[in-house]
Amino acid sequence: MYVLMFFLMPLMINAVHVQTESVQHAKMPIALQIDTPYQALAQALQRDLQMTQQFTLLFAHAPAAASAPFMLKVAPAEHTLHWQLIDQQEKHVMASGAVPAKGVPATQAHRIANQVWKALTGNEGFFLSKIAFCKEQKGPKGRTLKHIYIVDANGAAQMPLVQTPTINIAPRWHNERPLLFYSEFADANVRLMYVDMKKKRHVACNFDGVNMLPAFSHDGKVVFSSSKGQGASQLYYLADGKLQQLTKNGGNNFSPTLSADGATLYFCSDYQQRGPALFCFDMRTKQLDRIPDTCPSESPSCSDVHGLVAYCKRVKGVMQVCVYDPKAKMSRQLTFDAAIKQGVSWSPCGQYVVYSQQKGIQSELVMMQVDAQRSWTLLSCREKISFPSWSSSFESVGA
């Protein structure tokens, strides 16, 4: 009896509590149900959500779609597109929404993807954002030209924005309006220009020497680097219409990036260094600190979401993408392959970075999921790609 009791005891337990952690990650399948005339929208939506590396969209008629936990149902109504996320096990609606049906199918898909992604992950969608970059091209008489291109966040719809017969480099997006700032090689100087989405170009700053790479904060601050014809580039701060010089040293200070609140400025400088290193400048106390172990580094980019600074650093002769955490004061290397990286920019949601890399004769625009350190190629071409810059989510950019 006692022996029997010994063996029966485990069977008597009615409730079991267990706690576990995830050891693997996978894309979550979502079945997509959409009417036949909207196939272009469906494909754009599929491309958007699959690009996040979090979800796989399966068309409802696919055999695997039945086992997907969610079904995304898109139904057109008058001037709007309604979507519903349905729990396939419990057969009830988990989330729903509607978007205006104006614009091209890709734009409609971006709008739906924005809302669906927010419902699924709780993060603001970035599918209406654009990535600007610089592409090297051959002009007449073998001259090297550089043009500014923009592309959707999912790598589709590449189009030229600035194609003047000169060198246009270092595009930077305004953080609140769909304006792209860039530097144009003019006869006398390198001037700072901006262009709207209708390709209208304007001069932003025309000091002597080199004017480039403006940084914007949400409270309206603008910082840019300019040499003003004095040799070394210094940082200038524009607020309330007043221009103020931030750095006064013998080094070249460039590539500024502001934190979301505008309190901290990160930039590159070769002041008292053999190569460019990252510096941190407190806008309130005016205290300047060099970030250790960041020499030689370039193109810092501060995320508006979590304040992490992504930058490129030379490691064993190869430029690699790294992330610096200002709170922990720690750096983390994200890439380790032999391709030479140049220029890095955060996504508006703060989960992804985009950077350009040179792999042999092939130049690529690469997107990386930072937490998982998974990367994939958005664009690949023989023309050299450089200076990627990711915009905020502007409705008018994609429309």
Add this chain to the structure above:
Amino acid sequence: MWLWQPKSRHKSYVCARITYSVCAAHLLLFVVIFLLDANKRRSLQVTTRTAYADAAIVVLPFCKYVAQPQQAEQSPVPQKPPKAAPQTTIQQTKKAVPKKNIAPATKAPAQKPKQTPAPKPAPKKVVQQEKMPSVVPKKQQPTAAKKDALAQKEPTQNAPAVAPVYVGREQMQEIALQEALVQEVQRCWAPPVGLSKTLQTIVVVNIGPDGAIKQVATQKASGVLAYDMSARSACYAMHFSKPFHNKEITITFKQ
């Protein structure tokens, strides 16, 4: 009354009565123990699989439960449990039951924890998240001052020598059940990448007597739909072995 009965019949009658009494007494005892034990252990509270992850487990076969310090029960979730593969833990378990360790325990198994009713507070370095029972031989326990000095010297070392954990046979069964369940959860559960690392969802799974899932309910949602659904989908995909049939399993999915 007895006189006119045959002598042999009288003896057999007495024997039968004695046998009956003994059986009845044992049955009563069995029922009492069974009910008491069942009430006490109706719910198997497996706190966390990492409670013994780094420690060698020594089974005391004649002891049901070895009293664990209260802190381990109060805070079942360590701050950052190491992600050790479940198989590793089992291997550790098997390796850590040498005959030498069990032999002294068989002589006086249940008295060991009682011998030290007021255990010394174990130093932080060795104890880590869970506090070890005080059955660790005194020779292996350095003084608190020495351990503090060690901790100061090596603050970042990950793998300090952890004292073995002494468990009773039912505790061992719990650990085995826990390992089986955790392995099954980890086989089936793969949330999407890039979600917040602080997410946690609690799902209650009701399993029928045949092992089929009767109901999956979210007890506490994380607030992130994709995460909650990945946990629920994992529950539907899991296969529960016989010990879990006809039971209610509460699974906490931590990112």
